[in-house]
Amino acid sequence: MKWVVSSAIALSLAGCSKAPESSAGEPDIAGNSVAGVAFDYSYDLTLPSSRISDLQEEHARACERLGATRCRMTGLRYTVGQQGDVSANLSVKIVAPLARAFGRAGVKQAESVGATLTGADISETDVATAAAATATERTDVAAERARIDRELARVDLSPRERAELRQQQAVAQGQATAAAATASEQRESLANTPMSFDYTTGRGTGLVDRLQDAGDTALGSIGLTVTALLWVLAALGPPLLVILLAFLVWRRWIQRWWTELMVRIDRRTGLPLAPVQDTSSPPSR
Numbered sequence: 001m002k003w004v005v006s007s008a009i010a011l012s013l014a015g016c017s018k019a020p021e022s023s024a025g026e027p028d029i030a031g032n033s034v035a036g037v038a039f040d041y042s043y044d045l046t047l048p049s050s051r052i053s054d055l056q057e058e059h060a061r062a063c064e065r066l067g068a069t070r071c072r073m074t075g076l077r078y079t080v081g082q083q084g085d086v087s088a089n090l091s092v093k094i095v096a097p098l099a100r101a102f103g104r105a106g107v108k109q110a111e112s113v114g115a116t117l118t119g120a121d122i123s124e125t126d127v128a129t130a131a132a133a134t135a136t137e138r139t140d141v142a143a144e145r146a147r148i149d150r151e152l153a154r155v156d157l158s159p160r161e162r163a164e165l166r167q168q169q170a171v172a173q174g175q176a177t178a179a180a181a182t183a184s185e186q187r188e189s190l191a192n193t194p195m196s197f198d199y200t201t202g203r204g205t206g207l208v209d210r211l212q213d214a215g216d217t218a219l220g221s222i223g224l225t226v227t228a229l230l231w232v233l234a235a236l237g238p239p240l241l242v243i244l245l246a247f248l249v250w251r252r253w254i255q256r257w258w259t260e261l262m263v264r265i266d267r268r269t270g271l272p273l274a275p276v277q278d279t280s281s282p283p284s285r
């Protein structure tokens with residue numbers, strides 16, 4: 001079954017260069033491809049905890065099938081809570097032309113195994129405007145560096161003027177390096193799109209699903225309460241048992257021995273014996 005689902009996703013991604021159009025009345029959970037705009041996709045999926053690992057694995061395999069040049073995983077997390085609730089995350093970077101179809105196929109695959117899409121966040125950044133500003137900055141810096149080089153080529157410069165120009169040249173070099181790094185990041189954001197799938201334990205958003213989730217929470221709470229009581233018994237049981245044994249030994253042997261010892265001491269010293277009530281037997285009427 002997993003192979004069939006994965007094959008269907010691979011086939012749907014084979015023509016990803018042409019993004020599918022949204023049908024009428026259906027929310028565009030995959031976003032739109034716009035030139036000069038970088039997108040960031042995030043999907044929240046709720047499904048039974050027993051299916052989260054398999055779905056996460058299938059999404060990871062779908063990325064691997066595209067190849068490292070078109071899709072690569074950047075993060076994977078899987079956590080089990082004390083009540084058995086599972087939370088997981090898968091983060092990938094996929095080439096921009098494939099991002100829309102990959103996101104849509106991933107959600108469809110999740111829904112096919114009983115998951116509910118509880119949230120979708122598709123943010124965009126206008127990289128074209130920032131890239132134009134960066135290009136202008138790089139042009140200005142290049143012009144400034146050319147001017148400094150021409151000044152340094154003069155033979156009539158004083159040592160002080162040459163030192164100042166060298167300092168300006170170092171500053172311009174730093175600006176050129178920073179602008180080049182910014183331009184590289186902008187190209188990367190346009191070429192590759194980050195996408196994340198967040199998986200949480202649950203059944204859905206309907207009334208019946210919520211009641212079932214409430215029942216699971218109640219059972220988990222009972223389990224935690226019983227576990228806490230067992231921990232308390234494990235921690236306090238041995239000391240309480242020692243105290244109880246010491247009390248029984250005192251009542252059975254030590255108290256009688258102590259009473260006889262005190263009687264002997266009083267007889268030797270000739271002091272009157274204070275009445276000692278035996279707590280082991282009921283008082284006489």
